[in-house]
Amino acid sequence: MNIACFSTKSYDRQSFDRILPEFGHSFSYFEAKLDIHTVSLAEGHEAICTFVNDHIDAAIVKKLKQLGIKLIALRCAGYNQVDLDAAETNKLKIVRVPAYSPEAVAEHAIALILTLARKTHKAYNRVRENNFSLEGLTGVNIHGKTIGVIGTGAIGRAFCRIAKGFGCKVIAYDIYENEEMKQLGVTYLPLNEVLSSSHIISLHCPLTPETHHLINATTIKHMQDGVALINTSRGALIETKAAIKALKNKKIGYFGIDVYEQEENIFFKNLSEEIMQDEQIARLMTFPNVLVTGHQAFLTKEALAQISQTTLTNITAFENGEELVNEVKAS
Structure with missing residues (x-):
C-alpha cells in the first residue's frame, strides 16, 4: 500500500x-x-x-x-x-x-521523579560552570515514600514494578483493578484516598471525557502539601492553571511533565529563536521545582x-x- x-x-x-x-x-x-x-x-x-x-x-x-x-x-x-x-x-x-514499550514511558516517569528529587538537572548546569557547591541541592529519598499511581494499564503496571523496586509503598486507582498488581503488593484505593495518601503521584491513564482535567483545583486540595506530581500520559489530564496556582502556594512541591494540554503548537518543534507565546508553559518553566520534557517518554x-x-x-x-x-x- x-x-x-x-x-x-x-x-x-x-x-x-x-x-x-x-x-x-x-x-x-x-x-x-x-x-x-x-x-x-x-x-x-x-x-x-x-x-x-x-x-x-x-x-x-x-x-x-x-x-x-x-x-x-x-x-x-x-x-x-x-x-x-x-x-x-x-x-x-x-x-x-x-x-x-510500556517500560520506556514508565522509566521516563521515574527519571523525572529522581531528577526533581535529587536536583540533578541543577547540579549538571552548575558543574558545567565549574560550580561545585552543594548549597541548595539537598534532595529527598524515594525509598519508603508512598507513590500513588492513577491508571494501571500496561504503562502504569510497568511503573508500579519499578516503584516497588525502589522500596516504595505503591497505592493505585483504576476502575479496573489488576490482580497481578495486587499480588505485587499494590493496594487499590478510591481516587481521593490515593491523592491524599501519596507523597508522589504519577498519572498513567488515557484521556477521555471522564479524565479530562482529572487533576484540577478541587482534586489538588485532597493532596498532601509538597506533593510531587508527574504526568507522562496526556497533557489535558491536568488543568494547568490549577497546577500553577498550586505551585505558587507550594501545595505542589515538585512538578514533572512530559505532556502539556496545549502542546500541539509547541512540542516536536525547535522554538529556541522565538518568543514563547504560550504564557502558561512559559510560567511553568520559571519555577525551580518544575521539570518539562517535550513528549519524549516514548522515545527509545x-x-x-x-x-x-x-x-x-x-x-x-x-x-x-x-x-x-x-x-x-x-x-
Whole structure:
C-alpha cells in the first residue's frame, strides 16, 4: 500500500525504513502535521500514518474519504485526537499501536521523579560552570515514600514494578483493578484516598471525557502539601492553571511533565529563536521545582522498533482483509 506519513521526524524514517522491505509498503514522509491545510498531501495514497498531535476531526475525515484514503494508521496508543464517529460514518478504518514499550514511558516517569528529587538537572548546569557547591541541592529519598499511581494499564503496571523496586509503598486507582498488581503488593484505593495518601503521584491513564482535567483545583486540595506530581500520559489530564496556582502556594512541591494540554503548537518543534507565546508553559518553566520534557517518554530505540513493526503489521492486515486486532471503533 501507498501510505502518507505525517509529522515525520528523522527517527521515524529510520525505524520504518529499517523494516519496510519486509512488508512491501511504500511510505511518503511529510514533516508537516496533518491538518486542514496539509491533508491534500494524502492524495494519491491509500492510507495515512499519523501521530499524537495530528488532529483528525470530522472535516479532515471527510477530506480523507474524498481523497480515497481507506485506513488511518495511528503510530501511537492514544486516539482521543480522532473523531471516531466521523471515521465510522465515512467507513474509514482506524488502527493503533496499543502497547509498544510500556517500560520506556514508565522509566521516563521515574527519571523525572529522581531528577526533581535529587536536583540533578541543577547540579549538571552548575558543574558545567565549574560550580561545585552543594548549597541548595539537598534532595529527598524515594525509598519508603508512598507513590500513588492513577491508571494501571500496561504503562502504569510497568511503573508500579519499578516503584516497588525502589522500596516504595505503591497505592493505585483504576476502575479496573489488576490482580497481578495486587499480588505485587499494590493496594487499590478510591481516587481521593490515593491523592491524599501519596507523597508522589504519577498519572498513567488515557484521556477521555471522564479524565479530562482529572487533576484540577478541587482534586489538588485532597493532596498532601509538597506533593510531587508527574504526568507522562496526556497533557489535558491536568488543568494547568490549577497546577500553577498550586505551585505558587507550594501545595505542589515538585512538578514533572512530559505532556502539556496545549502542546500541539509547541512540542516536536525547535522554538529556541522565538518568543514563547504560550504564557502558561512559559510560567511553568520559571519555577525551580518544575521539570518539562517535550513528549519524549516514548522515545527509545526499542519503542520505535515496536511502533514501526506494529504499524506495518496493522497496515498489512488491512491490505490482506485480515482481522484488525488493533482496530479502534466508535463506542
